[in-house]
Amino acid sequence: MKKTAIQKISDLAAQLMQKGTLIAPVQEDAGFNFREVSDARQVDLNFYNTLMSPKSAFFPQMEDFVRYQTGKSVLEAVPVEMGLKPVFLFGVRPCDVKSFEIMDIHFSGTGAVDPYWQKRRENTVIFGYAFDVNTPADGADFYSTLGIGAADPEGSDVFMMKKSDDLLLKAVTDKGEKLLADMSGLTDATPDDLKYFDETVAAGRSFKTRFTCVEAKSIAKKFEDLFHKTPFWERISDACLSCGVCTFVCPTCYCFDICDETLFGQGTRRRVWDACMFTDFTLEASGHNPRTKVYQRLRQKVCHKYSYHVRKYGVISCVGCGRCTRNCPVNIDIFSIVDQAMKE
């Protein structure tokens, strides 16, 4: 395990920027966000949560596949190069790290591999960060409810945590080990630091957020039973505006649309995030739309995460980061919906 002074974080960032692309939390007008860092001093670990999830490092909101010219042969269409450089994804909360594992199921785990996701995943070193062991949990978070600790190093390549004025960095995978060995300016951690690290990881597991622990299978079953109880879903969705904030900020929402967008004869085939909360998401070419009502869309979203996903892949497709709850214009809280369902 290595360590460095918190003040020297920009040195660390500068070194990573020399090795490749650094994506880290950066303070913006509307709060923190993961951005490609252009100035090492921008890197700031004094954040509680970012507005958007770090999924865009692997699955950007807009991904260009092919460029073409209208009126020309399809043979002249040019695939867009990904132009990959090593990427360092810095300061990721343990619950967000967990979300990558869930997304892997869809982008590579089921046999149909998405090369864009896969290549980016292989090319990225993840620096996990124990973000809130020392601060009280924000009201919106509920990751501990889903069995994720506030300082779980699993899934990260390097895991970081603060210890007074120091930043401890522990290599979790070989990839992380190699990178840390390659970095200068880091000192070896003391046995005291090692002890602190293990204690914090353990403390993170008993860290309490909202709600008590739940069992995935019983939630999944409950939602299956409730599917046809329209009055329940109507009550739940009375407030829902059916906008796309919750899905866009979600680390485990992966729906996308592939569209051809043309401007002055120059066309691009690209994929763009889509959301099950949009009316046109399920609009069929015939004009028929199986989900015209808000309650049908909200039911789809909640049941997908907490029921269908459990039945198909065995895990809840939610990590309790609280972004959907925090950013909902009308303050709908997804886990309160689960809570109410369990009481039905």
Next chain:
Amino acid sequence: MATSFKQIEENLKNEARKLLEDGKVSLVLAYGRGYDEKHPVPFVAKIAADVESIVFNEYCTANMARYLVRYPRGTKMAVAVKPADSRAVVQLIQEDKVKREDVILLGIPVIGMKNSKTGEVIDSKTTCGLYNPVLYDVLLGEEIHGQPVVSPYDVLAQYEAMDKDARFAFWQKEFDKCIRCYACRKACPMCYCDPCFIDQNKPKWGEKSPQSHGNLMYHLTRFHHLAGRCIDCGECSRACPVDIPLYLFHKKVARECEEMFGQAAGKSIQDKPVLVNFRVDDSDKILE
């Protein structure tokens, strides 16, 4: 002295209970408990027993008029309205989306509402800044006297000081932040088009990807669709997850409409919407 939020909540509950028990309405659009006190959720009371879940505090900012168009025509509804929300109902009545006889307005005079995201007090900077609803059947608190100290258009001064290029650069920077979640149009009580122009694909008016030109297309079109109709509740800006100051453009257009046609959106139920009305003495400035 303004009536306390607690008292308004009590009055709202009593009024809603009475209306539901007497069968005068089939639903009451109000506010309910959220995951904590600072985050109340829009709530629809359908039976008298639901009334106990109604809350009202300084964080109940959502514009409940937004939900009126969701129910079939002829549904008898009561709606809790703050000043700007009442203007939205008036505008919806003017546009014949809701019938006056179908809706009972439970007016709430407010001062000192707060934005639950930032904790800041909401005033005429982001809303119309009125204290009392312009139309109501029952007033749930004492009328607040005195005019807002600042005009709702004062906030425009800084924006208007910019020249044309600077303004364009300003909006381009703001729209580049847009993630196209469409929370602004969904939170807006006047955005009831189905489908919205941006969702149409035959013809396709704008792109789905969150790029500068598509974002500009979406927002500018939405701004203009709301010309003379925006009632300045500021919900679009509060709903925006990336804090785009949409209210600025709406206020700018609203003021121009007011100056040209001498009428602000949703202020009086006798008015006709400015852009569907023609008077011989209408200003020609719009054509310049």
